[in-house]
Amino acid sequence: MIEAANLTEEIIAVAKRLLPGTKIIKLKGYSARNSEYSKAKHPIGKWKDANDLTSDQVEIFLNKKHWIGATIPAGRIVIDVDEEEKGLLLKELLEGEGIHHHAIKTPNGYQFIFAKSSEPKIKQVSKHFTAIGIKVDTKPPESGYIVWPTKNTEGRFILTQSIDRLDELPNYLHPVWNGEKTKDYDFPIPFTDQGARNTSLYEFARRLRSCDTPIDIIEAGVHLIYEHFIYDKTDFPVSDLKPLLNSVLKLEVSKSDRKSTSMPGIQVIPIPYKVINNALYKTESKAIRGGGVETRDVMVARQVPIIKRELHNVERPQVYYELTWNDRGSQVNELVPAGTLATKKDLIQLADKGFACNDNNAKQLIDYFDKMLAFNEIDRGYMVDRIGHIKKDLAHPLLAKNYDILPGDQGEQQLVEAFQISGTVEEWVKNVFDRIKSHPNALFFVLASFASILLHDLKIDPFIVDLTSSTSKGKTTALKIAASVWGTSELVNEFNATKVSIERKSAFLNSFPLLMDDSRKADEKLLQSFVYTFSGGKSKGRGTLSGSQREQTWRNIMLTTGEVSLNEYAAKAGGAAARIISLSDSPFKNVDHTFFAQIYESLEQNHGAVGLEFLKQYQKHKDEYIPQFYRTKDHYISKSQGNEVLTRLSLYYATVHFAGRLLKEFLGIEMDLKALDTLFDIIAQDNKAIDKPKELLEELLIQLDSSRRDIYYDYPPNNIKALYRNDTLCLTPAFLKEFLGPEEKMIRREWMERGFTVTSFRNDRKVDYQLVKHQGSSFRIVQINREILDEIGLDFKEVKTK
Known part of the structure; x- marks a missing residue:
């Protein structure tokens, strides 16, 4: 020890x-x-x-x-x-x-x-x-x-x-210099054979020169390498070092702070490249007899591209570079993925932006960018390519953060530019909100615009608020008021869009509302898929040559307008009803043309301020107020009375109602939130889509009632859709499959569980079908409960004339 x-x-x-x-x-x-x-x-x-x-x-x-x-x-x-x-x-x-x-x-x-x-x-x-x-x-x-x-x-x-x-x-x-940025470069010491010692030593010394290494250190380094790391000096006398060093030391190191080039953010133009008359040149060298090196300058591009910043995406491991170049006196800035600077095909695409790149110089430019990254300490920063909740933060175009918001395309850039502020919160409340708060549908619609940013923290899935009424009743006006919460009316999109466009805008807005005007302009065949795609909160999975693309996600509210409810376009899709809050009435009642004139004048002068202030207050106090949401949620769930679809909708109502409460708390805005409570009761009562299985049964029976020639009474029709026996109606499985489509099994199961159809047991399993004989023939049928026919008010009994 x-x-x-x-x-x-x-x-x-x-x-x-x-x-x-x-x-x-x-x-x-x-x-x-x-x-x-x-x-x-x-x-x-x-x-x-x-x-x-x-x-x-x-x-x-x-x-x-x-x-x-x-x-x-x-x-x-x-x-x-x-x-x-x-x-x-x-x-x-x-x-x-x-x-x-x-x-x-x-x-x-x-x-x-x-x-x-x-x-x-x-x-x-x-x-x-x-x-x-x-x-x-x-x-x-x-x-x-x-x-x-x-x-x-x-x-x-x-x-x-x-x-x-x-x-x-x-x-x-x-x-x-950072060897991690030049992993493809290897300085082959020690030199154990004759090989290309002169060329390797010149290339290494040239790199030292491009890093602006002091001349005495370059000379000392070359002599030490010669003395200690070159073992066979038989045909490489020390006298050969002098012309080699002279060639290297003649190379000009171009500095970015020279007034003639105006190149911000970069310290060194890497050798063998240089700037001559605001154009990019390359010094080409070749060995000549006698041990010297001959050089000449060749133009690479008429512009001098500079890597201004290296930006790392906050959400995923992806690097972008911000390029800048001077184009006829104008400074151009362009954000590109890192791969663009390493791939000829992608680099040439920048020619569309005015960059002097073509088939002839693309390879040299790729080499230039590689050396620029190797021999310069590029300013590093962070960026996001969308707005809304990003990890634990929330990106808004007008809120200062430690990262930049850099949209990937012009469409997203337009949305970013629409987030503008004009006027004040007080002026917006007085001139816009106070005019519409007595109209329940419009009030709910506008509060939903605020509520969109709450979904992420409340763990609520994306949903749709659909405002429908006849022409010229103020639907578009209500949508523009909802847009004014966050910015200008440029936030409003036309429904004439593709499915991919809807996906990308949803993902870009992320937490902010997606505003879509006039569903009549959309392809009716796509509307049902729009509903499911958006409310799923994730883009369609797409493959690539090497795997699959990254799936975009979002958690926001889509605000839509139209003359026909989106529920109608998805009539046979029972799940759609649980994704759409349908406000099927005029947003403004008992108003004249002066009302709309005053609203539009106020919107021009007041937009964006209230949303930004609401966002600031919410981020500051959300931990204090979020627990209160659950009381609102429980209230609306209790009003759903066990209806599965209505229970899901109650979460959405609670979210919008909660946004109204926060507005009152944060900004002191007065409004009657009891109107939203009443609105829930009215919509729950009137909206048949909430009970999609029963609605589909009514539609089916009404269709048969108007086409009794397809019902088998005493004589067989050409197309048998149903039988009438024992004072009730029996439906054929083939007709049910045709009418209900892909959701046939689910709807039939719901009918059976709710007693709409007569059940029986086969192999100890409850089923809704049975085998019966009618007019001497056997049929497999689904029998409708007589009490349901009486409740709906239909009687299929055949009246025989004498």
Whole structure:
């Protein structure tokens, strides 16, 4: 135990001697059954705030298989080489040049400790090339820590300790460019055969020059590489370095701050490219006899494209670049996916935007962009390509966030531009809302526009509020008032749209309402699919060559208008009724033309402010108010009286009602919310679509009543749809399948459960069909309960004339 304690004290003493002022910290190591090296290096707790460990504590931790770390103190810097061969090359170079340092052998390479007390400051970086072609990680003074060698760190030990005063970190070991951004580039040291040493060395020196590396460091780096990393110098005398370096040093480094180019945000135009007369040129080089290099400048493009920013999508791992170029005096900015700058086909598409790209120069431009990314620190930012709830935040075009809203196409850009503010909240309330709040249908419609942003937090699925009435009754006016909550009337879309268009607008608006005017303009065959697609909250799954596209999602409210309810277009789709709140009456009653004139004048001057303020207040107070929603929800569910469809609709009514309560609380807007309660009762009573199975049965019976020639009484008709026997009607399965379509089984099951049809048992299973004889023939039929016929008021008894 005494010997172990002494060993621990010696470990700490060496750490303090090699890193004067270091602090010993606790690392996870292979304790607690951890077997992952990446986790083993992690500190336990907040290492910056931790106390320096004592020898006793270190001994206890080491016995539990923990590791210890040593922080990098002021006056010291650590250079880490993670390649064993390259690390050994550097070790031999330092010893050959007489540079005093400490060295630690690691499982993957080497760590070198130098003094660092002078400028320039060095950042903590990873996998950066140095001027001698070796990639290093840096751990600057007072930044980070290293794993300290102990009995628990196999393959990690102190290799050498300098007995002399440590030298400052040599300039040729300062990081120059990020090797992670040039993974396709390899500097082949050491040179073990004659090969293309001259060309490789020139290419490496040219890259150093393009990074604006000081000339003396380039020269020093090239000479050190020649001296230590080129083993066979038989036909490569040191005199060949002079013309090589002269060719490199003649290359011009173009800076972005030159007034003639006006190129924001980029430090260096990468060599061999340069700017001449505001055009992009490339310096082409070729070796000539005698060891020299001949160069000439060739124009690549009449414009100089600059990568202004690198933007990462907040929602998914996708990178975009913001390009900028000068086109005849106008600065053009364009956002493109990262793949565009690497693919000829995609890059040429930018020609439509005025970019000077074609079949001839696309390959060179791709190389130019690759080098620009490699040799420049591009400003990095974040972006979203839609609005509404994005992870834990909510994006609104007029709310400042730490990311940009950058729509993917012009259609979405138009929607973003429609989010504008004019006037004030008070003026909108006085001149718009106060004029419509006494009209229940219009009030509900406008409150639904506010309610759209609540769906995400309330976990409510998307739904539709459909306002229907005859022509010129104010439907479009009500829709524009709903749009004025968030912006201009440009937020209103025509129903003359494709299914894909509806999907994309829904996904882009995400949490904000989708406003669709006049369902009469839509293809009737598509309306039912519109209902299901939107209320599903997810776009159609589509395949790609390598898999499937990302499915877009949304959680908002669609506000629609039309002369015929959307329920009618989906008459046989029972599920549609549970997705649509149908307001089938004029939104404004007992008003004259001056009412609409005043409304439209007010909308021009007042829009957008109230929605933005509502959003701000909601985000600030939502945790306080959301629990109150559930009381409203329970109230409407109790009014549903167990009706399945009405129960689902009650959630939607509760959401809109809750939005009204929040408006009263947040903005002090006066309104009679009891009118919404009454509206629910009226719609529940009048809207037959709420009981879709019964409505379909009535439609079927009414059709048969008007076409009795298809009912088999005493003589068989040409097309038998039903039989009349025992004073009741019996339907044939073939007719039911034809009339009910894909939902036949579901509707028949509902009829049976509710007693609309007569049931029997077959093989201990309740069924709605039976085999009967009629006029000497056997038929399989579904018999309608006589009481239902009486309730509907139909009598199919045949009246025989004498």
